[in-house]
Amino acid sequence: MIRPISGFSKLSKKEKIDFLVDVYLGKSESKRHLIQGFWHHDQDEQKVFDEFSENTISNFYFPYGVVPNMLINDKLMCVPMVIEESSVVAACSKAAKFWMKRGGFKAKVISTVKNGQVHLIWEGEPSKLIKFFSSVKKELKKSVGPLVKNMQARGGGLVDIKLIDRTADEPGYFQIWADFETCDAMGANFINTVLESLGSTFQEMVATNLEFEGKERELQVVMAILSNFTPECIVEAWVECPIEELDDKGHDMPPEEFASKFSRAVRISKIDVNRATTHNKGIFNGIDAVILATGNDFRAVEACGHTWAARDGVYRGLTDVEVKDGKFKFSLKLPLSLGTVGGLTALHPLAKTSLEMLAHPSASELMQITACIGLAQNFAALRSLTTTGIQKGHMKMHLMNILNHLESNDEERRLAKEKFADETISYQAVRDFINSLRKYH
Numbered sequence: 001m002i003r004p005i006s007g008f009s010k011l012s013k014k015e016k017i018d019f020l021v022d023v024y025l026g027k028s029e030s031k032r033h034l035i036q037g038f039w040h041h042d043q044d045e046q047k048v049f050d051e052f053s054e055n056t057i058s059n060f061y062f063p064y065g066v067v068p069n070m071l072i073n074d075k076l077m078c079v080p081m082v083i084e085e086s087s088v089v090a091a092c093s094k095a096a097k098f099w100m101k102r103g104g105f106k107a108k109v110i111s112t113v114k115n116g117q118v119h120l121i122w123e124g125e126p127s128k129l130i131k132f133f134s135s136v137k138k139e140l141k142k143s144v145g146p147l148v149k150n151m152q153a154r155g156g157g158l159v160d161i162k163l164i165d166r167t168a169d170e171p172g173y174f175q176i177w178a179d180f181e182t183c184d185a186m187g188a189n190f191i192n193t194v195l196e197s198l199g200s201t202f203q204e205m206v207a208t209n210l211e212f213e214g215k216e217r218e219l220q221v222v223m224a225i226l227s228n229f230t231p232e233c234i235v236e237a238w239v240e241c242p243i244e245e246l247d248d249k250g251h252d253m254p255p256e257e258f259a260s261k262f263s264r265a266v267r268i269s270k271i272d273v274n275r276a277t278t279h280n281k282g283i284f285n286g287i288d289a290v291i292l293a294t295g296n297d298f299r300a301v302e303a304c305g306h307t308w309a310a311r312d313g314v315y316r317g318l319t320d321v322e323v324k325d326g327k328f329k330f331s332l333k334l335p336l337s338l339g340t341v342g343g344l345t346a347l348h349p350l351a352k353t354s355l356e357m358l359a360h361p362s363a364s365e366l367m368q369i370t371a372c373i374g375l376a377q378n379f380a381a382l383r384s385l386t387t388t389g390i391q392k393g394h395m396k397m398h399l400m401n402i403l404n405h406l407e408s409n410d411e412e413r414r415l416a417k418e419k420f421a422d423e424t425i426s427y428q429a430v431r432d433f434i435n436s437l438r439k440y441h
């Protein structure tokens with residue numbers, strides 16, 4: 001029976017691996033070599049990676065690819081993407097090339113305000129707390145002056161605070177709602193520090209307010225934390241062209257029919273939750289990959305995007321299409337809270353390289369690039385789905401994965417590609433084919 005271990009985090013990296021190999025990996029020396037084989041050859045670099053997280057024993061590689069020919073607001077870019085799913089980068093690259101010849105992608109940032117809340121419990125007459133908050137609001141804002149000074153110098157800071165009465169939803173529940181501008185930083189630490197300070201200062205103010213009596217002086221701070229739902233940190237990306245320019249070598253569907261079928265696919269994503277989820281998953285294939293490549297927080301962006309997709313109470317597809325007056329316009333509007341300074345963006349060597357590749361974008365520029373990639377990805381998926389079907393492209397990549405798995409050589413690959421050009425690909429079929437080749441050589 002495996003016993004719990006105490007003090008694991010205090011073991012050295014070697015001791016941690018010894019423990020794992022002994023207890024969980026069947027004392028296998030080859031597993032030890034495998035884990036250590038993914039260490040960075042440069043010890044200083046490895047230390048940087050180790051310190052991103054805790055109990056680190058090795059690195060977990062993901063492919064780092066690029067999408068060339070992304071024309072965004074008339075600027076040609078090569079966008080880095082970190083993703084393990086085959087055909088995502090290829091599909092996005094095709095969409096980039098297609099739109100490059102039709103004016104490219106356009107994007108604009110609509111707003112960049114982020115928010116956080118101090119969740120409070122106060123059991124008194126709500127109007128009394130609201131009145132008190134108004135009387136101390138200025139002082140409360142001023143109390144975080146030293147914390148927001150640097151951000152203010154960069155053009156950001158605490159934008160405003162208000163008290164929200166949520167007692168109809170939960171007895172005694174109020175929120176201090178705070179809006180922030182964090183410039184080029186994602187700003188999570190900044191926001192949380194300010195919120196915690198606002199919470200404890202307000203608690204103190206309530207406790208020492210001479211107009212309150214007994215229980216009224218007791219205000220409980222349940223928690224103080226930013227919200228990852230940032231509906232005021234919004235970007236919009238779009239592509240447009242005359243319908244007749246939607247012709248495409250990749251399929252033989254006439255442009256009008258394509259526009260109409262494509263629009264229907266988008267409408268289906270608005271009314272059917274099963275399709276909406278997959279539709280949006282495809283958009284996040286692109287978005288997450290850029291977020292990862294630039295050292296941003298993809299969990300925050302995903303959580304926010306999905307909440308936004310359900311903002312009217314029904315989960316819907318995130319993109320919109322308009323086919324009108326002979327024009328086709330396809331767009332994506334969503335909240336994206338990103339940073340290009342601080343955090344991992346400054347520490348991860350490849351995240352730094354990604355930002356350099358993108359010509360050191362501001363957070364707003366990165367929002368635009370990321371939204372364009374999400375749109376390109378969705379365009380590519382819907383184009384395949386509504387014309388040739390998705391499996392044609394996927395299967396090519398699937399074949400490559402199987403061939404890699406079977407450790408096939410160049411000649412075997414060439415023959416397998418020929419053989420499976422028009423045949424159904426399955427692991428078994430490819431393995432049998434490769435085995436048959438190997439039998440005769």
Ligand code: MEV
Binds near residue numbers: 278279283285
């Ligand atoms: C696969 O990762 C993503 C797609 O399923 C997206 C979609 O269906 O729109 C192709």
